[in-house]
Amino acid sequence: MNTPLTTDLGILRAVGNTPLIQLHANGSDGGASVFVKLEYLNPSGSVKDRMTLAILDDAERRGQLKPGMTVVEYTGGSTGPALALACRAKGYPLKLVTSSCFTPERLAMMAAFGADLEVMPRRSPEGMTQEDVADMTNRVAELASLPDYFSTDQFHNQAMVEGYRQTLGQEILNQTGGRMTAFCTGVGTGGTLMGVGLAIKETLPDCQVVAMEPAGSPALSKGVVGPHKLQGLSGGKSPLVDMNVVDSVETAGDDEAIAMAASLAKTDGIFAGISTGANVVVARRLAERLGPDDVVVTIAVDSGMKYMSTGIFG
Numbered sequence: 001m002n003t004p005l006t007t008d009l010g011i012l013r014a015v016g017n018t019p020l021i022q023l024h025a026n027g028s029d030g031g032a033s034v035f036v037k038l039e040y041l042n043p044s045g046s047v048k049d050r051m052t053l054a055i056l057d058d059a060e061r062r063g064q065l066k067p068g069m070t071v072v073e074y075t076g077g078s079t080g081p082a083l084a085l086a087c088r089a090k091g092y093p094l095k096l097v098t099s100s101c102f103t104p105e106r107l108a109m110m111a112a113f114g115a116d117l118e119v120m121p122r123r124s125p126e127g128m129t130q131e132d133v134a135d136m137t138n139r140v141a142e143l144a145s146l147p148d149y150f151s152t153d154q155f156h157n158q159a160m161v162e163g164y165r166q167t168l169g170q171e172i173l174n175q176t177g178g179r180m181t182a183f184c185t186g187v188g189t190g191g192t193l194m195g196v197g198l199a200i201k202e203t204l205p206d207c208q209v210v211a212m213e214p215a216g217s218p219a220l221s222k223g224v225v226g227p228h229k230l231q232g233l234s235g236g237k238s239p240l241v242d243m244n245v246v247d248s249v250e251t252a253g254d255d256e257a258i259a260m261a262a263s264l265a266k267t268d269g270i271f272a273g274i275s276t277g278a279n280v281v282v283a284r285r286l287a288e289r290l291g292p293d294d295v296v297v298t299i300a301v302d303s304g305m306k307y308m309s310t311g312i313f314g
């Protein structure tokens, strides 16, 4: 039987199977190789394409999401475009609550994918704060209490973790062929970390799973929160993060993350955002502590295109 060329999933067929690229050695590594999984090559431009269908399918199965309902979520500009693609494939309107602390490109992208946007004014010029997060979550809670709205509630959604475990986690395991020594990634919802972390612990229990958080808001390692510039990272304690799956926590500073994002484009042609810069700062740090046979894997979460207005690429 011939496989049909098209399905109702449309562009979602292009999600996944992203390349895993080895970074050039930077001279100070202790010999361990660092590999980056290019998740910005997904159709909405970030890792978030991995989990949106899993969330919507799960909500439909539970009877929480029904035809005619509007999906609502708060987002800094990665989940938004990804949800827009999945909602369009399934025929649900989407309302996104966001904040002016995110770059204009991120806000424009969400609108471009057809979402209805509500932008909350930022609280601090220093970066995102926990008050900004509260403004967005409170507004989503208000909307979700109205009839015919369904909140995907990404900070509490286990279906999302499962989406990452089955797709991203399995791909990384296949691509590294059992040779991964450490995996690190930043914590926003913690979905990526948990999904990949669970897949790793099932197959490679000795592989280190490392959470990365902003140095300006070290909630997991020090219980302290503050403003930071690592857009997409919550800087708080996400309820999804199970510390039994996490071997250690590392922090990355705003300046070193920004410098790494800018240099990655030049040294390795990886044009990615600030949280990716932070991921690579920590991956390189881990590599320095490991040996020549070791392999460290991290994620290029989203594209540098969404950060052009920050001027970080010169």
Ligand SMILES: Cc1ncc(COP(=O)(O)O)c(C=O)c1O
Binding pocket: 076, 077, 078, 079, 186, 187, 188, 189, 190, 191, 192, 193, 231, 232, 233, 273, 275, 276, 301, 302
């Ligand atoms: C740019 C960026 N980096 C990292 C993350 C963190 O991913 P997760 O929510 O899976 O922890 C996000 C989440 O929105 C993001 O937008």
